[in-house]
Amino acid sequence: MTTESLTRRFQDKIDQELKIEPKDWMPDAYRKTLIRQISQHAHSEVVGMLPEGNWITRAPSLRRKVALLAKVQDEAGHGLYLYSACETLGIRRETLIEELLSGKAKYSSIFNYPTLTWADIGAIGWLVDGAAIMNQVPLCRCSYGPYARAMVRVCKEESFHQRQGFEILLTLCQGAADQKAMAQDALDRWWWPSLMMFGPSDKDSIHTAQSMRWKIKRFTNDELRQKFIDMTVPQAEVLGLTIPDPELQWDEASGHYHSGPIDWEEFGQVLRGNGPCNAERLEARQRAHQEGTWVREAAQAYAAKQIEESKKVG
Amino acid sequence: MQSEWPLWEVFIRPKNGLHHIHAGSLHAADAAMAIQNARDVYTRRNEGVSLWVVESVHLHASDPDDADMLFEPAKDKIYRHPTFYDLPDEVKHM
Amino acid sequence: MTSTWQPLDHFLLMRGDDCLVLGHRLSEWCGHGPVLEQDMALTNIALDLIGQARLYYQYAGARLGQTEDQLAYLRTERNYFNAWLVEQPNGDFAHTIVRQFYYDWYENALLEVLEGSADEHLAAIAAKSRKEARYHRQFSSEWVIRLGDGTEESHQRMQVALNRLLPYVRELFENQPRHQMLIADGILSDVNGLWEGTEKEMKAVITEATLSFPVAAALPARGRDGLHTEHLGYLLTELQYMQRTYPGLTW
Numbered sequence: 001m002t003t004e005s006l007t008r009r010f011q012d013k014i015d016q017e018l019k020i021e022p023k024d025w026m027p028d029a030y031r032k033t034l035i036r037q038i039s040q041h042a043h044s045e046v047v048g049m050l051p052e053g054n055w056i057t058r059a060p061s062l063r064r065k066v067a068l069l070a071k072v073q074d075e076a077g078h079g080l081y082l083y084s085a086c087e088t089l090g091i092r093r094e095t096l097i098e099e100l101l102s103g104k105a106k107y108s109s110i111f112n113y114p115t116l117t118w119a120d121i122g123a124i125g126w127l128v129d130g131a132a133i134m135n136q137v138p139l140c141r142c143s144y145g146p147y148a149r150a151m152v153r154v155c156k157e158e159s160f161h162q163r164q165g166f167e168i169l170l171t172l173c174q175g176a177a178d179q180k181a182m183a184q185d186a187l188d189r190w191w192w193p194s195l196m197m198f199g200p201s202d203k204d205s206i207h208t209a210q211s212m213r214w215k216i217k218r219f220t221n222d223e224l225r226q227k228f229i230d231m232t233v234p235q236a237e238v239l240g241l242t243i244p245d246p247e248l249q250w251d252e253a254s255g256h257y258h259s260g261p262i263d264w265e266e267f268g269q270v271l272r273g274n275g276p277c278n279a280e281r282l283e284a285r286q287r288a289h290q291e292g293t294w295v296r297e298a299a300q301a302y303a304a305k306q307i308e309e310s311k312k313v314g
Numbered sequence: 315m316q317s318e319w320p321l322w323e324v325f326i327r328p329k330n331g332l333h334h335i336h337a338g339s340l341h342a343a344d345a346a347m348a349i350q351n352a353r354d355v356y357t358r359r360n361e362g363v364s365l366w367v368v369e370s371v372h373l374h375a376s377d378p379d380d381a382d383m384l385f386e387p388a389k390d391k392i393y394r395h396p397t398f399y400d401l402p403d404e405v406k407h408m
Numbered sequence: 409m410t411s412t413w414q415p416l417d418h419f420l421l422m423r424g425d426d427c428l429v430l431g432h433r434l435s436e437w438c439g440h441g442p443v444l445e446q447d448m449a450l451t452n453i454a455l456d457l458i459g460q461a462r463l464y465y466q467y468a469g470a471r472l473g474q475t476e477d478q479l480a481y482l483r484t485e486r487n488y489f490n491a492w493l494v495e496q497p498n499g500d501f502a503h504t505i506v507r508q509f510y511y512d513w514y515e516n517a518l519l520e521v522l523e524g525s526a527d528e529h530l531a532a533i534a535a536k537s538r539k540e541a542r543y544h545r546q547f548s549s550e551w552v553i554r555l556g557d558g559t560e561e562s563h564q565r566m567q568v569a570l571n572r573l574l575p576y577v578r579e580l581f582e583n584q585p586r587h588q589m590l591i592a593d594g595i596l597s598d599v600n601g602l603w604e605g606t607e608k609e610m611k612a613v614i615t616e617a618t619l620s621f622p623v624a625a626a627l628p629a630r631g632r633d634g635l636h637t638e639h640l641g642y643l644l645t646e647l648q649y650m651q652r653t654y655p656g657l658t659w
Contacts, residue, residue, distance in 0.1 A: 024378045049439035056435045060650035060659035061477045062462050065435075066455055070358075072438050073451040077355055080444045084339045087321065093341065094318040118650060118659070153338070157359070168659075176657055284440065292442025294565070295501045296317050298558025299343035305557065306344060319443070340445055346550060351445040354452050 014215050019145040022088040030214055033207065034144055035089050037216065039096045042082035043107035046100075047281050049075045051115045052124060060118060067164050068121060074161070078154045085146040101286050109267065110193050112275030119172055119179075119186035125165015127187075127194040127232070133158055134228045135198065138218035147216075166235065173239045180240075187236070188244045195259075196267045198225040229257050319343045321370040324352040326362035334366050342367075411487055415590050416527070417468050418489060421479065422584075422632055424464030425490035428480060430511060431457030432643060433498055442501055449547065453508070456540040463533045481651040485641055486634040492627065493576035495640045499569070502562070505551045506569035512545035513610050514580040517602040526594035549613045556617025563618065570614065571622040578626035581606070 001009075006025050013020065020026055049072050056072065059065035083093045099105035110128055115121065136158070139151040169186075172179040199205060199221040211217040219227075236243050247260030269275065319341040325334035337356045342348035348367040357365070376384060392398050401408060413421065434454035441447030465476040472479075493511060498504045519541055522534035555562040581603040583591070590596040611621045650659065 021378065023375060046444070053439040056438055057432060057646045058649045060654075062458065062465075062480055064659055066458050066462075069435055069438060069451060069455055069458070073358075073448055073455075076439075076444050076447045076451070077358070080340060080355060080448070081338055083444075084321075087339070092318060150338070171659060175659075176654075178654060179657060288440040288442070291500065292446075293317060294559070294561050295442040295446075295555070296319065296343075298555050298562030299347065300317065300319060300558075301562075302554045302558040303344040341443065342445065343554070347554075350449065350547060350550070354449040355445060358452070 011213075014143050014213075017215075019148065020143050021145045029210075030216075031089055033211060033214070033216060034147065035086055035091055037211075038082055038086040038089075038147055038150075039091075039099070040106050040108075042079045042086060042096065043100045043105055044111065045075045045079035045082060047107045047111045047285060048128075049079075050281055050284055051111055051113070051277070052121060054115045055118060055121050058118070059121075064168070071125070071161055071164060074157050077157070081150040081153055082147075085144075085150040088146045097289065101282070101289055103273070103282060106271070108197060109270040109275060110197050112270050112278045112281060113189070113193055114277050116189075117182050117186060119169065119182040120190065122165045122168030122172065122183065123186035123190040125161050125163075126169055126235070127165075127190050128197065129158060129161040129165060130232060131194050131197045131228050133162060134224050134231075138224075141215075141218060143215040166239075169239055169241075173241065183239065184241050187241050191244050192262065192266075193270075195225055195229070195262055198222075198228065200264070200267075201262075226256055229259055233257050319347075322348040322352075322367045323370050323373060324348075324356050325366040325368075326352075326356060327364035327366075328362050330363060334364065337361070339370060413487075414471075415586050415588075416595065417471060418584075419587060419590060419596060420464045420468035420471075420530075421483075421487075422489035424461045424468065424479070425488050426494050426511075426515075427457040427461035427464065429488070429490045429640070429643065430494040430507075431455075431461060432647060433494065433496075434504070434508075436498055437504065450504075453544050453547070456537075456544065460533075460537045460540070463536070467529055467533065477651070481648050485636060485644055488636070488640065488644070489632050489634060490636075490640075491576070491579045491631045492629040492637050493573065493580065495631075495637060495643060496573065496576065497639055500565060502555060502565040502569040503573065505548055505555065506566065506573050508544065509548040509552050509613075510573060510577045510610070511580075512541060512548050513606050514577070514602075515541045516545050517606045518599060521597040521602070525596065530595065552613055552619075553617040556614070556619040566617070567619050570619060571624065574622040574624045575627040576629060578603070579629035579631060582632070584632050 007027055010020070010024075010026060010030075020030075052068065052072050052075070056065065056069055059068050083096060086096060087093055096105070100107065115124070133155065136151050136155050140148055140155055142148045142151065169183050172183040202208060202220045202222045205221055208217060208220050212220070233243060233248065245260045247258065249258055251258045270278070273279075320343075321339055322342055323339050324337045326337045327334045337352075340348070340351050340355055342351045345367065348369075349365055352365045352367050356362075431454045434450050434457065437450045438447065438454070441450055461480065462476050465479045468474075469476050469479055493507060496503070496507060516538070519534045519538040523531055523538060525531040525534065552566065556566045557563070581599050583598060583600045587596055591598060614621050
């Protein structure tokens with residue numbers, strides 16, 4: 001079959017909402033797009049462990065400590081499921097990790113911001129996980145089977161993350177003045193970076209149109225961002241916190257909240273490596289990988305010896 | 315030495331009486347570690363009572379290009395299904 | 409400096425502190441493990457241990473009219489009764505695994521006898537914890553073998569860790585004079601008597617790992633009396649930070 005007819009058959013399948021599975025024929029560009037997107041997603045989960053992990057040893061109660069620890073562990077799991085989905089496309093996890101550690105691969109910029117107070121853990125759960133869920137729920141219907149299945153598992157597990165974050169903030173907002181101020185400060189710092197998580201505006205997004213045709217993406221960046229704002233503003237009201245956007249107001253005509261402009265200059269800076277914690281995050285991952293080398297090699301050497309032994313006995 | 319551990323596929327039995335179902339994959343150096351990793355990665359929320367792991371290289375799959383040849387022929391053999399046969403309503407429990 | 413604790417309360421705090429402090433140490437690995445799978449495995453053990461600590465604190469708390477968090481977060485250093493072994497820093501993966509290995513063998517031996525305790529509540533905690541502890545022991549023992557019999561480098565790192573940490577182990581198996589009454593009442597049993605059998609079993613694993621069981625004198629460790637190494641103070645500074653900075657608030 002010619003590439004042209006294969007491509008047509010491929011697109012037909014997608015248009016009929018049929019899933020593409022690992023061994024099915026797929027255009028090279030589809031494979032590359034998926035590898036880029038899934039691996040970025042995986043890297044984000046793994047790097048995302050660091051800002052939250054920063055508060056595990058300082059969590060204010062045992063109940064909060066186990067919840068946070070379990071949550072950060074889930075992020076490791078999500079990274080793992082996503083790397084696995086990526087591996088079905090014929091690329092090794094090791095290669096993907098090398099790309100992360102060399103600085104070649106990207107991960108979500110939000111994790112280059114520091115967690116300065118306990119309230120940041122609440123804000124991350126509420127806003128960052130909230131935004132992530134907004135992105136991830138449509139991905140459960142992504143045309144690539146292994147990615148869609150990984151996302152189903154991820155979404156199932158993530159459902160407690162956002163609630164956990166909101167509950168942390170609610171407790172602060174119902175507590176002492178110091179606590180409420182801490183919550184407001186966290187919202188002030190995390191609001192705009194959370195909106196940036198949805199990626200550049202549609203008019204500047206280079207991948208969106210093709211990804212929509214391939215049903216990797218189901219909604220555009222701006223659509224998802226708007227949905228997130230509409231969902232989150234009433235929740236901030238429940239908390240009694242003020243969203244740091246003077247232009248924010250309900251627009252009766254469109255049925256959506258109108259919000260102020262995003263500082264894309266800041267977004268670009270963080271993306272280019274000039275965020276507050278870019279260097280630290282990468283160094284932490286590099287160190288873990290480097291210090292783990294002897295462990296990985298030893299386990300492999302042991303396994304090889306066992307196989308040799310069993311051959312001798314057999 | 316190649317430092318990446320081999321890939322394994324994980325199958326979980328959700329509860330006794332049910333089949334093991336494919337849950338996902340992971341890396342491990344040996345079978346014992348693969349079982350432990352499967353437990354730590356895929357059964358954190360009571361997902362199962364039994365685990366199977368198999369190194370991914372040992373799984374053989376049918377070729378998707380053969381799917382028509384392999385699976386289409388079964389589609390029109392509807393006489394293999396009980397609903398193909400008409401029985402009077404008086405006959406119950408059959 | 410130290411408050412006067414009833415023998416049973418002291419024992420419960422001692423158990424809770426062992427679990428909490430070791431769980432805290434393991435939680436420091438979260439996000440920094442050698443591969444994702446092991447990151448998750450160490451975190452699972454940390455979660456088990458902190459969960460166990462809560463059971464002991466809740467029981468002690470019910471007796472003392474305090475919450476688990478008051479007990480976990482608001483004592484002074486001299487009133488924490490964990491053993492020295494568990495407060496030792498993580499070091500490399502070899503030190504973490506060896507610390508876990510020694511602790512797991514102790515904990516399993518202890519829980520086995522505590523399951524038969526005359527104190528029903530304690531017996532129930534032991535029965536529940538033991539399932540977790542058995543898994544931990546299998547995990548750490550397999551890693552001792554894998555790393556001991558892995559590469560030259562891993563073998564060497566493991567021997568260093570075994571030697572370095574063995575002197576802390578005997579403290580775990582010392583009978584505490586203040587627990588005499590508990591032993592007499594069948595609530596606790598003679599932990600000193602557990603050493604011989606446990607040592608033999610640990611030796612078997614270490615031999616299989618092609619490592620040698622260290623010959624080392626025990627340290628004059630007195631964690632059970634609230635006397636610690638310098639490491640605990642820093643650990644508590646982090647652990648207690650929020651509770652100390654904002655006294656009396658709910659989180």
